[in-house]
Amino acid sequence: MASNPGGGSPRTMTAEKLEHLFLTLTAAMLVVFLGALFWASFGLGMHLPDARGGTIDPTQVRTTAPFDNPGVFQVGDNEWEVVALGSAWAFQPREIRVPAGAKVTFIATATDVIHGFHVEGTKVNFMMIPGQVARIDAEFREPGEHLVICHEYCGAGHHLMYATVYVEEPDWRPEVDEPAAEEPGADTDTGTDTTPASDDPDGEGASPAAATPDAEDRA
Ligand SMILES: [Cu+2]
Secondary structure, three states, X not given: OOOOOOOOOHHHHHHHHHHHHHHHHHHHHHHHHHHHHHHHHHHOOOOOOOHHHOEOOHHHHHHXXXXXXXXXXXXXXXXXXXXXXXXXXXXXXXXXXXXXXXXXXXXXXXXXXXEEEEEOOOOOEEEEOOOEOEEEEEOOOOOEEEXXXXXXXXXXXXXXXXXXXXXXXOOOOOOOHHHHHHOOOOOOOOOOOOOOOXXXXXXXXXXXXXXXXXXXXXO
């Protein structure tokens, strides 16, 4: 009965106005959401992990390189790799120490269920998925300390799952004798315990058992 061919009753006018308002609001929200998406990806540099990491047999993680030796490794002049594992309910390594301003690549996966890896106060935030290897480039500009938390609920001990990233001064390098103290075979580093060799990352102090040629710092 109350059709609205052109200017009808005041009641119809109100309905039209409201409809117009709702449509405008909806369109505006879509624009805002799309804008937020573009801002996050192009302004803040957030993106989904790409396929660089590849895949891994989730049942063989602990015997497959590089995950058979999780830790922090210097792989170039100012380049570092963090080989990280998430398992219920701990991260390996638990202490990540890198210099400020260095290029840091996280290579990570999970051994059991999905875990999250969020370095608080930074953009480093990814999922550790069984079978998938995440490979994330990062740079910590300022020295400081960041808590790493698991942000994917992974069971009863989820809230206990944390690690720490220590960002040191830009010229910081790990002391070479640290890993030697943990090696059961102490025959390779005899006599070097009191001699810091941090100025020579390629030096003879490195254990031949290390997977990478450069100095390493195990947590
Ligand atoms: Cu968790």
